[in-house]
Amino acid sequence: MFGINDIPKFFLAFFLVLPIISFLHELGHVFFAWLMGGKNIKVTIGSGDRIFRLGMLEVRKYYFWYGLCSFDNLKRNKRFSNILIFLGGVLFNAISTLVVIFLVEEKVLEEGMLTYQFTYFSMYYIFFALLPMPYPDGSYSDGKVILDLIRNKSHLADNIYRVQWDDEKAQWCVFDHDHALVQAFNDEEEALAKAHEVAKSNRPSRLLNSRSGEETEICNYPRVPL
Template identity: 75%
Template sequence: MFGINDIPKFFLAFFLVLPVISFLHEAGHVFFAWLMGGKNIKVTVGTGDVVFRLGMLEVRQYYFWYGHCSFDNLQRNERFSNMLIFSGGVLFNALSALAVMYLVENGSLEAGMLTYQFTYFSMYYIFFALLPMPYPDGSFSDGKVILDLIRNKPRIAETIYRVSWQEEKKQWQVLDHNKRVVQTFQDEDAALARAHELAQSHRPSRLLHIKNGKEVEVFNYPLVPL
């Protein structure tokens, strides 16, 4: 039964152990994103206002709650690559929990409250990450994305945006996935900047640049693992 004496243990788990587990989870996503050639990798720990940034790491005010990573331009942007990336979080959680259990079993690490909380909440994290469900904000759990990738569901199909030169009107056009004109520009860089903005806000997406009738991918924006 949970009692008064357990309250300090709860705060220790919530403010120290869970953030460490969350960071390891995001590290797993990042490792496979890097392995698949991802660029502009960023890890966010917590939510709320940004407290500090250190390289690719961003720590927010409520560091003990939530986390995600983002990356762009995967060189190997395929179903299997994405399955590895979205599985990376739970894989790192599982391996770290097994490592702690092994060290405790062979006497290299003393069993105690921290080791118990670490392994317990690692399993907790793995379970809810793999549970295939949508979130209220419209995003999906890792398990849901992995399942959709296996089934090749259209919900994870990429949205394609294009930047094309319109010779008759002498202007650059930004086209949506239905090839409808979203906006026109006189400047090519301005058109590309707008297309990047649209593609980044509608992940997963690809940005194609049409020149001389040829479509060339200039960027891709994969889904963001949580």
């Protein structure tokens, strides 16, 4: 039964252990994103206003709640690559849990509340990450995305955005994935900036530039895990 003496243990788990587990989870995602050639990798721990940023790590005011990673331009942006990226979080949680259990059994670490909470909440994190379910905000659990990638579901297909010169308009045009005109510009750089903005906000997406009838991929914005 939960008693008064358990309150400090609750705060220890909430403000120390869970943020560490969340960080390891995101680290697993970005490790495989890096392995697949991802660029602009960033890990965000917590929500609210930013407290500080150190390299790819960003810590926010409510550091104990929520975690997120982002990356762009995977060199290997195939189904199997994305499965590994979405699986990376639970793999790192599972490996770190096994390491802690091993160190406790080998008497390197002392068995106590911290090690118990770490292994317990790591398994909790793994279970809910792998549970294939949609979230209220429209995003999906890692397990749901992995399952849909294995099944090759159409909703995970990339949206294709294009920047293309229009001879009739004598302008650079940005087209969306339905080949509808988003906006036209006199300057190519302005068109590219708009295309990046639209593609980035509609992940997963690819941005193509058409020159002399040839299409070249400028960037890709993969779906990012939580």
